[in-house]
Amino acid sequence: MGIEFLEYSVERSVARMPVEGNRQPANLLHGGAYVVLGESLGSMSANLYAGAGRLAVGIDINATHTRSATSGWVTAVCTPIHLGRSLTVHEIAVEDEQGRRCSTVRITNLIKDAA
Template identity: 80%
Template sequence: MPENAPAPVDGLEWAANRGMGALAEKMGLRFTEFSVERCVATMPVEGNTQPVGLLHGGAYVVLGESLGSMAANLHAGPGRLAVGVDINATHTRSATSGIVTGVCTPLHLGRTVTVHEIVVTDDEGRRCSTIRITNHVKDLPQR
């Protein structure tokens, strides 16, 4: 590693120090792996369902946006901020119990734009939702 290279970042520690936000905390999200290349989080189905007992579609999106936005901010680095500008989700299966797991991987990591795909699976490893989020990366205002 070159002398002037930044020290490697412990992604889980970075995420814990930053916090995931009140909504993600209320929904029970837990990060289990966190790096620029791959982020993983889990979320319980219980407490996040529609009236008929299926995991709410918006809950999948909260999981996806939490992972994708946090990953984009880790990529952005100090003094920069990533903000979501587009998100879409395709739900292909319904989780009704247990936990779901979201795995976030980058499709594009640019200086001003990031795109991440988040695949959400149930306890049996079956894909339930595929989410794509685009973030705009900008410099924080100078104070």
């Protein structure tokens, strides 16, 4: 999908993805691509928070799409809403190159000991 990770920390993670190559037949970036971008960023942030010996497992993903990007890149910014011992919640805002919101993805991760 061409996801590029630009910034990566527990407090804020940023990634971007090209629209080209991730389009539906209608020439729009499909909603599934937004979900994959958001899930990737949220899961990586949750695993960073979990630390060594623990693992974050995605248990709930909720996505709201407001528009489709037609060209260029979309950028996703991931921020934590809740960071707990056994659960994290991250919200990912996806915007097009004009700064218009395309999608909001919320991912909830269960934190457990690695097997």
